[in-house]
Amino acid sequence: MKLSGSIALVTGANRGLGRSLVTALREAGCAKVYAAARRTETLASDGVIEPVQLDITNTEQVTSTAARCGDINILINNAGVAGFTPALGAQTMANARLEMETNYFGTLAMCRAFAPVLKRNGGGALVNVLSVVSWFNAAMQGTYCASKSAESSLTKAVRCELRAQGTLVVGVYAGYIDTDMAAHMWGAEQFSKSSPAEIAARMLAGIENGTEEILTDERAQSVYSALFKDARPFESELQKAWDVYASQR
Numbered sequence: 001m002k003l004s005g006s007i008a009l010v011t012g013a014n015r016g017l018g019r020s021l022v023t024a025l026r027e028a029g030c031a032k033v034y035a036a037a038r039r040t041e042t043l044a045s046d047g048v049i050e051p052v053q054l055d056i057t058n059t060e061q062v063t064s065t066a067a068r069c070g071d072i073n074i075l076i077n078n079a080g081v082a083g084f085t086p087a088l089g090a091q092t093m094a095n096a097r098l099e100m101e102t103n104y105f106g107t108l109a110m111c112r113a114f115a116p117v118l119k120r121n122g123g124g125a126l127v128n129v130l131s132v133v134s135w136f137n138a139a140m141q142g143t144y145c146a147s148k149s150a151e152s153s154l155t156k157a158v159r160c161e162l163r164a165q166g167t168l169v170v171g172v173y174a175g176y177i178d179t180d181m182a183a184h185m186w187g188a189e190q191f192s193k194s195s196p197a198e199i200a201a202r203m204l205a206g207i208e209n210g211t212e213e214i215l216t217d218e219r220a221q222s223v224y225s226a227l228f229k230d231a232r233p234f235e236s237e238l239q240k241a242w243d244v245y246a247s248q249r
């Protein structure tokens with residue numbers, strides 16, 4: 001997947017990893033980068049970067065963004081929230097619902113709205129920013145882990161569904177990133193954090209190479225090897241099952 005000359009959209013682009021992704025895409029030679037965020041006042045347009053107001057949980061805004069940004073061939077679903085609450089120990093289910101609404105349903109809405117756009121523009125790439133906690137549950141942030149797990153499962157479904165249209169569907173599994181989000185995480189001081197610029201650079205290298213599952217750092221690699229063997233043969237069986245199902249519809 002060639003980044004130079006591409007047109008990309010990044011959600012949650014006003015701070016953290018999203019902001020670094022916008023800068024990195026610009027430096028990689030993208031022709032246009034839509035910087036989508038709930039608050040766009042800190043984002044300046046400069047001929048390449050174009051701010052777009054977007055709350056991914058707002059269905060009307062998702063639909064109108066897909067209409068306005070109909071020229072993209074790279075979608076990066078980066079926006080996310082983490083309340084860091086336990087599943088049972090939290091006083092209410094408010095964080096659990098917000099995390100699911102944003103990380104799972106918001107990302108799903110973006111995938112649904114932009115899949116036809118990517119198809120029209122030759123396939124392109126759809127990238128979901130996931131986490132090592134998509135693979136396991138750390139109970140002190142149990143509700144966030146569940147939402148990132150759901151988002152990872154969604155990514156695999158979308159990959160099967162969009163393979164036939166030639167869309168590269170990428171899951172990005174990151175350890176700790178030095179952003180506002182990680183500043184509020186219990187115990188994060190025990191682990192080293194990567195800078196958002198480093199993670200953005202590894203993500204773009206992976207997208208350029210056509211990598212479907214990007215493990216962005218040492219933490220992601222060590223957790224992966226502790227938990228899994230090679231999942232690809234099993235996942236290719238799942239792809240075949242989808243292809244048969246899709247051919248019979």
Ligand SMILES: NC(=O)c1ccc[n+]([C@@H]2O[C@H](COP(=O)([O-])OP(=O)(O)OC[C@H]3O[C@@H](n4cnc5c(N)ncnc54)[C@H](OP(=O)(O)O)[C@@H]3O)[C@@H](O)[C@H]2O)c1
Pocket residue numbers: 011012013014015016017018037038039054055056057077078079080081102106129130131132174175176177178179180181182
């Ligand atoms: N930080 C880590 O250690 C870490 C590790 C693994 C994965 N991740 C993932 O990396 C991604 C980026 O996180 P980050 O570390 O950069 O966090 P961050 O600094 O807290 O930034 C989160 C971004 O998401 C945006 N956002 C939240 N809800 C939104 C919504 N409904 N609509 C649109 N934008 C929304 C925020 O916008 P506002 O400014 O309007 O709130 C902000 O721009 C997330 O998907 C996160 O789960 C983070």
